[in-house]
Amino acid sequence: MQQRILLVSSADNGLTRRARLALRRSGRMVRTAVVTTSGDIEKAVETCDSDVVICPFLTVRIPESVYTRWPTVVIHPGPVGDRGGSSLDWAISEGEPLWGVTALSAVGTFDSGPIWATRTFRLPRLRKSLVYNGQVANAAIECILEVADKAADPHFRPLDQENAHRPISHARARRLMRQSDRAFDWASDPEQILRHIHAADGAPGVVSTLAQRPVRLYDAHPGRNGLDAAPGTLLGRRHHAVEVACGGGTSIWVGHLSIDLGDRWSCKAPSTAALARAGIVLGTIPTTTAAAAGAAGQFTDITYRRLGPVGEIGAVEFDSYNGGMTESLCRRLTFAIRAAACQDTKVLVVRGRGHAVFSNGLHLGEIEISPESAQQAWRTIRAINALCREILFCRQLSVVAMTSAGAGGAMLPLSADVVVATGHSVIDAHYRTMGLGGSELHSYTLPRRVGADTAHRLLEAAEPIDALEALDIGFVDHVGPDIGFDDWLTALASEYVQPERWLSTMKRTRGRLARDLADKPLDAYEFEELGEMARNLFADSLGFEAKRRAFLYKTPYPRYPEPRHPPPVPAMASPH
Template identity: 40%
Template structure:
């Protein structure tokens, strides 16, 4: 089937849909709606593509009637049947919904009011989950189920059902208003659990505004703790820190905040909280909640398991240094296998563009950041033990390359990998060795220059990773534990070590690092490919000026060139 993805941005969910449909053999193209200056221009682009089906997995823009009148157009809405409005997930978190869902609807004049093609619901946790984690986890999984059903129905010639005829699995749904930043205001007289819920609901955008020590900030990545760290502190006062997280006194406990941004006329860049809130007030070191810990190490016999957490997947200079120290310490133990894994919703996307952009000298900070993440990669690549990387969530750029430095690379189903650099930089993280060592120089060149995402299964087919486990978190953890236990056995350990040795570089790792850093120096200090501007556009979420040609249907009617 010829399927057009009409989207506001090529975000994580869109990439996952794109990968899944292509893996199934469909001819898939993309058009980014804000790149068109008029409804007529967008309609003309759709007419040129002439798809069998238009899917909108992430669309904030209105579809012209000339489009949905002529082509079957289905919007994936992050709410259950009956829910309408642009702040669906925000409302679900704030109002403590026990269950939520995703619905695929035909586009009509009235937003989110068309006939229903498919719907899928899921339970929401009692403890609030950040909106981005919810979106990339249960929402994305439900959306994929809806997309699969839509494609099946269209292929079978079936029609959607009027919304009023559909049962409502979540009672009381209806049209809900757009929630702007004041709706998430932190009122320090409220219980700390309610404050954490507001931060979770405002995650990503718009952020939860708060008054702290007489200044205005936006808070992100928060955890409520019942512990009162300073009984004399006024609510809203900084009372300590743990690495990058900052503790704020609340009326009945402590609100731990991992990330924050200044808030004046417009919101500043999201940064680790200790870089934004007054560090003098946060000089007292406290024990923070485990949910915000950068690393967590466990040992099971001959296997060491190091879990790494990075908010939004970005890792700044000091964090990379701490992670390198954690890896080095874990490798000092007498284990035979070390596993490096991410969390359920995060792995890594490499260096921290926000910290770089906010630095007094961005070029100097970028140079320090790339050196620090290279140190982490060398620690993994040069380990005496067998190393295993587990992609528990999607990853991009340097995050993918860091994972590929391990001897064995495993992934959870549904993960999308972007094994390339698309920010005006050459990239480092030993990628000139690891990618070609796994897939060969020709395929490596196509991956790096083609700049197309890969599903975990496609990456395994190419040999970029070794195996894919279940999507369900609990099932994946059990699968990973079983695989690693097998790898720790004498025969499997010898075989895996031999395979890793076959991929070992002919030259020292420093050779590849030197080549990469020579190119990076020109990109960072000479800005030869627009790293500064691209970085700024990314951080400010600037609309794409045009749809990248590599994402469109080929002019001949086929898919863009890809690795087969």
């Protein structure tokens, strides 16, 4: 009999979606319940016919009436012996070299139940959101699949924690981390400051002060040395990040923050946009090249390098904070790809920096904090479309390597000749839940790859797919290993450098492009998409404004509104 699993989660986040897809891929029947209270959990299991309840991400107490009736397993982002709701925050803040994930039975005391499975991993010096969606999520999925296997074994009994091996001997119960625990002095060593901001990344941020204004800090990066400025001084900006002086003549870069606007806190947004909203405008810190910027401790979110034994592969890497792409990033990435295509290389690889999230399309924080949010969203969608065009018509064979992605970020790679994904990628190939029709030339590129019927299903069902399904339907061309993906990608790109493969691929992809666009110009696809987007943005026809705010401020999502009467579509010049 097919095993039935109920996933109970406080949010349908990346880990929950990965768990659902992995369990279904392994042959189980899976149902997901998103809950906000203990009462919601009781309602979710009222008609429960599941064999086991698994909680991949839960912030509320599980009622005794639930865990005494069904095997109920909590996935805790800490090693054996660790307890508390700020487990990962403490580990990153204190610079732990090793950390873990534990699957344990729900009992009356948080994180103290018998153990079903556990994994240990090296803890990288990265921000919490990257660690959670990377190392923690990978370990959690392994534990969840092991739990499902053990739940089907009538002879299995979970191990009491008192009898379990503790790979991290000092793991213990810790209280919730407070802002007083996160606080730092700008005169401190930058490494210490970085750890504190990394540990609060995603949420809740670190409360501090910049330009005499209370702020919450996120997205921190190492800065420069040899500076002569008082700690806490705002030194300037580069792209969307601001540089802040620290102790010992050093600095850090802060890419995102929220700011006290007097009557309320702003949403989390690019630092320059958030400060400008409060009337604080900084000058730009100049640098000559991206390579020089990195060497000098300057902030850079786009890099270029050559790969392969004879350097015939160009690689453009970009960093979109948690997948959000600003207007500036899209425009600069377009210029970077155009410049890379002028090099004497045969293959151009475009990829996100790191292995957590490739892109989720529009940067909602930049849109929300703008005084003219609809206009900002319109400018950004036009910038992303220009980026898609640059990839589509690139003179070199283009390869886009994606990890998890959503909405416009999932459609962006489809402009490439070759699309590859990591094995753990989760792809939300739809816009619907955010109240947008979407653009990114998807009305051409998506059916071209998967067919009209599958394209319609992906857009309307609003359900994620995993990398293997993406491969099966033609959304991607190759799926690479999670471990060693970088080397695998270089080897794959080297294969496409070979004359026969290069020529056959270009004939196939560019030949079809020419035939398709002879029947219907690309401008026609884009104008149709932008017509719908204009109604979404300027008439709020699908509730984008309320859904965007619900996402940014973590409030309940509104129901889909009835479409409003569409306004006239704004006049548009050429989309180039």
